[in-house]
Amino acid sequence: MTADEGPVRVDSWIWSVRLTKTRSQAATAARGGHVKVNGERVKAAHSVKAGDEVRVRHAGRERIVVVKRLLKKRVGAPVAEDAYVDNSPPPPPVTEIPVVARRERGAGRPTKRDRRELDRLRETR
Template structure:
């Protein structure tokens, strides 16, 4: 694909497959979910190679570095060549998913939990997020 010298940010984000449609990319820019160095940008902002953008898309936060300009949408394998994902590991969803509470399941056919079962479940959930006594004191 030939590189273009002037390219809008909404078209670039659509072309590298950050957003499903160009309209969604444009709306994200208007809503302030696409930032350049911490400042909101308009959908008509011109992309330059080497710039770093912060993109918020639902619970996901991404930081991308523009490696090349891409005018038309291409398949995902080729699109990866035109940007670098430099998102810190603390902001990725895989990192956050490691800290979720365990899922409590009941055996099928055991019926509704009794009042006693419910209290035990609530106590287990409440104590899961508290620090042990040794860590609180020190």
């Protein structure tokens, strides 16, 4: 279960400690430049070691963790929490998340009047 004897890919480690739901999401985040190890953007195949600081931007939130233990395979949540130290800022309160205006499916393109109403709503916030 642990991989203390060899290197572990950063995308595999992010997935195994449950920072992302799938390994492909972790690899996509690394490809997009959303994963940093010790302040440097890295590719998915970059090796991590104990003591590295890993920053992952996923689902609109940045997670900052320090590697305590290397894992190659996905483990249970209690074991995964023991594999890193979480230094992430707390998630934003629900009231601060901006409301996104949604149109009904099939409503078509907004009219000039609709667009002006949307602009008025956005200015009041």
